[in-house]
Amino acid sequence: MFVNLSFKLNESNSMINMNKLNDKMMMIMIMLLMMVTMMMMMKNKLMNKSTFENQKMEMMWTTFPSLIIIMMTYLSIPVLYLNNELKMNIMSIKVSGNQWFWNYKYMNFKYSFNSYLMYKKKFNLNLIETDNKIILPFNNQVLLIMTATDVIHSWAMPSMNLKCDTIPGQINNMLIKSNKIGISFGQCSEVCGVNHSFMPIMMETVSMKEFVKWVKKF
Incomplete structure (x- = not known):
């Protein structure tokens, strides 16, 4: 039950850091809520007289929130810029949004394919399975080059804390690095027309050995 109240299962280091940041922010909010609740319960006429035109207290409730904001900023900035940290990428994949399918092009191998919604389901999951899925090697960083051919789309993978707009011209x-072998699902997250809800994203993370076997097929 409590799993449904939090983020999805972590499938990338970025999502792990986002979960940790969420836990820290929730702790700060709970502590502040407890402090405010205690102050409201202790409120009486005598306390009102002591707080009237109390410059020390005014200085405290101006300084204390400022320090909290600075602390929250300090905790969130590393997570904010983590996805933009450019390192050595094992390969590059060009992702093109179309009405209403995705095109993937493996730049290093000169291989491309289209990915359409699959109505005959293998996993009995509604409207999120595709006929062709993007294949990535486990625990290796990949650069995704995002664009579109017609209207604005948005390539989103919630379980990896990834979302990037694909804009024509x-x-x-966006960098992607999966730390879990298996299949992940995403969806176009920008209204792009009448069939916007029929643009799922299906990605499979495999071991490097399996990835090399898959590459040799083409």
Whole structure:
């Protein structure tokens, strides 16, 4: 039950850091809520007289929130810029959004394919399975080059804390590194037309050995 109240299962280091940040922020909010509740319960006429035009207290409730905001900023900035940290990428994949399917092009291997919604389901999951899925090697960083051919789309993988707009005539970059072998699902997260809800994303993370076997097929 409590799992449904939090984020999805962590499938990337970025999502792990996001969960940790969420836990820290929740602890700060709970502590503040407890302090405010205690102050409201202790409120009486005598306390009102002592707080009237009390410059020390005014200084405290101005300084204390400022320190909390600074602390929250300090905790969140590393997580905010983690996805933009450019390192050595094992390969690059160009992702093109179309009405209403995705095109993936493995730049290093000169291999591309389209990914459409699959109505004959293998996993009995509604409207999120595709006929062709993107394959990534486990625990290796990959650069995704995002663009679109018609209207604005958005490539989103919630379990990895990833979301990037694909805009016609513009290139956006996003790094992806999966720390879990298996299949992940995503969805177009930008309204792009009548069939917007029929643009799922299906990605499988495999071991490097299995990935090499898959590459040799083409």
